[in-house]
Amino acid sequence: MDETRVAAAALASLPGITPARLKMLMGGFDPEEAVERVHGGQHPADPQGRWMGLCGQDRMAALGERCLETAVDIQVFGMDGYPPSLSNDPIAPAVLFIGGRKERLGDVSNASMVCTVGTRAASPYGMKVAYEVGKELATAGIPVVSGLADGIDSAVHRGVLEAFPGEPSPATGISAHTGHIIHAALPVAVVAGGPDVAYPRESGDLFDAVWDAGVIISEVPPGGKAQRWRFVARNRIMAALSDVVIVVESHTSGGSLHTAGYALRRGKPVGAVPGPINSPASSGSNELIRSGKARLVRGVVDIVSLLEAGSSVPGSRNKSKKKRKKIVVVQSGGAAGETCAAGAPDMTVNAVEPASVQDVEVHKGPVFAPAADQKGTKANAFEGIGCIVPESAPATGQDGSSESLVPARSDGLGGDQNLRFIVLGQLGFQPLTLEEVVVLSGRPVGKVSLCLELLADEGLAREQAGSWTRR
């Protein structure tokens, strides 16, 4: 292993090292010289000699060994192979440790990347959205960065892995612009611990899958533990690596807001997926939208237009050298319908701003968001991310339009057809307990129970962990 890189890695694994201290140690010296000075207590950035004697040959050898053993690459700021997108960052990490398919680091860091993050305590809605965003961006060949944490992050990675299970990368469409075949993009994760350390430990399966299929990036040497402050530091790398940051769900004090903040300070566009106004899990992301810091994101099409906008923002990072990926939207065959069309017409691809639409093509295909398909096939509101609609839009139950969507049925409810519509109207994406449905409808428990069970049979409602949602 390259001595210089190992020397830099040795500095990065000193006890009590922080990104800023590491930068000071490496400023003005090449890594080998810096190591010598630190070891000898001669380094001007370490006047007290706190690290004196800690960079001996044996330690370096052990570290090099460990990197080889764990198949982790060391990338040093200013040397070949360091991601160019990070080079321009004001607080660029001096040393990076790369795990997984590290040979692909160059490819992904040259592409337009989308960072998708969110809370660990996510709602089923947030998990669903995150999964779809990950899957559809990866399908469109856009690499997605996330943090391999619980909740939203894990859903994002699962979505990406669904589109990109591993080499060979599946072809997902053809760029209308260049005629090239588009391949699904591989997962990218930036973690707060060592690149070979699954955190949280129980998420080992997902970690292994991302390791096998994609790239894992960290500032911490292999085997290093994730300290608390490292998570915030990790967020800055995610923001720096990507062109757009999307917050799916965040509490008012969530770490995802740090990521969004780093992106905003770097002039990168931020998008947020709106959530129910009374959902604490969405309080932070909704606030981002309200305050105007983030653009409202309803689906992949909105993210794509943010990517386009980001590349044209003056002062944003110049990516002219990059070969722009063709952005293709593949439409799932016949899975669109009147819910989307009637409920939120501008969710279709046609509604994307003209400036960006040139790059966006609609293809018939198996996976992507449903676009306008006016044939009136049965609606499935969750089929694709493009169809995330405001709760009030479909079938409020009081008006005629809902009746066409939800045909009246007569069995078992003893003529109380209103109850059916009332219950359907209450059900949304925010889960309701039986108690809440009973209170809101003002009917006896037995009647409401039967109504819910019958709706479940018809596939219109779904019960999960004692709570009911629309499906």
Place this chain on the structure above:
Amino acid sequence: MIANIPSAILLGVDGSPVSVEVHASNGVPGFSIVGLPDAAVRESRDRVRAALLTSGFKWSSKRVTVNLAPSAVRKAGAALDLPIAMGMLIASEQIDSEAVTGCAFFGELGLDGSLRYFPGVIPLVDVVSTPKVVVPAVCVDEASVVPTKEVYGATSIRQVVDALKGGGGWALAGSSSTPGQKHEDFPDLADVRGQPVGRRAVEVAAAGGHHLLLIGPPGSGKTMLATRLPGLLPPLTFDESLSVARIRSASALSQDGAYLPSRPPFRAPHHSATAISIVGGGSSWLHPGEISLAHRGVLFMDELGEFDRTVLDSLREPLEEGVVRISRVRVSAVLPARFLLVAATNPCPCGEGMTPGSCRCTPRMRERYLARLSGPLLDRFDLSISLAKPLVDDLLCMSRGESTERVASRVAAARELAHKRGVSCNAVIPSWALDDLAPMSPDALALIERRLRSGVLSARGMDRIRRVALTIADLAQDGTLIGAEHVAEALQLRAARSIVRTGER
């Protein structure tokens, strides 16, 4: 001279007859107790001596041996003081043995000769074979609960001897205290604002004897609902009341005057309780645990997730069998434990897990929290519902909900129907009898079939659903068949189970 006085000791909630034999003869003066006395019994020597001397009797200067037969059983408790003292008086010929014929004695002695309360009055009085019993005056009312015995009370050993010699002077069972608690003693269901599902579940639990699990965030009214459940249960029958009285007596809980309770007991042990305190046991005479004290009533376990796992799992057999068999090397006992279990738990450590997004617990914290609730234990809850915090409108609304009295009358009517089926409540209908006792309408069958096919419902779950549906039909007085509405409600009242145990109902 030899004397033989019948008495008894306590074992679990039952008495075990003991003959106290006292023998006095010439020899080196001394006093010894044989027959496996425990510390309290051995110390009775000093109490008896002081009591006799202060009451003006002589202390024999002969060699005295007290034998407690059967000699292989360990004897515990202080109730043998009085029989030993009586034996001494006869053996030392201070009273005539004829005077005590057909009479059993119980009581703890004070050094001044006074007679004190002892635990287990009812089972002990019940078990002796003599027609007459003499007990401390404070125990007379309690002992009179046993219908077949003539009970005589006295405040001191002097009074006992005087009464035996001359007749009269006994303290007899008075009507000083009216047994039983009144209906108003339990809080009223009308105080519960909102919570239609919670109220309903409590009603169904009371009507069918179904164990109930309440899941909800702090402040959602779990405890409030649980404390209102015993008020909904029908009053105890005489036999039930007597069995409850025996248990209370054996735990020395009946000193407060309600010797023959008419209302079902309500026990709410704290979650720091040990396994022994819950199921019963202990070394000396196998104390009844909380599950026995809740016999024929309600055992409320708040913060179920905070109980030790061993405590929770020790409930499994008693829940199934209605009794708990406790075995120790020397003794074993079968204690009654047919109770209605109401448990309450938070969905996760922070308690906010019901509202998606507001819970800050990690999935692992939740798993650890709920892992204490084993599947077999959760299976025993026929009803499990999730409660949300009540709506502001409900809290401020001045109108009260249905009162305990009205709901209790529906419950009583439903229980009446169960009695006609030949069971005490629907929860104990055996699976094989369900087809006969709980026939379902075609609608209901179709709904159950769909749930079975989709895998939401297991075979065992189905039986539980049918019992609950039968109770719901009984409450509605809906006649012969179980309808789809009843089955759907039963399914819903069990749905929250999947919060703590993902998968089938």
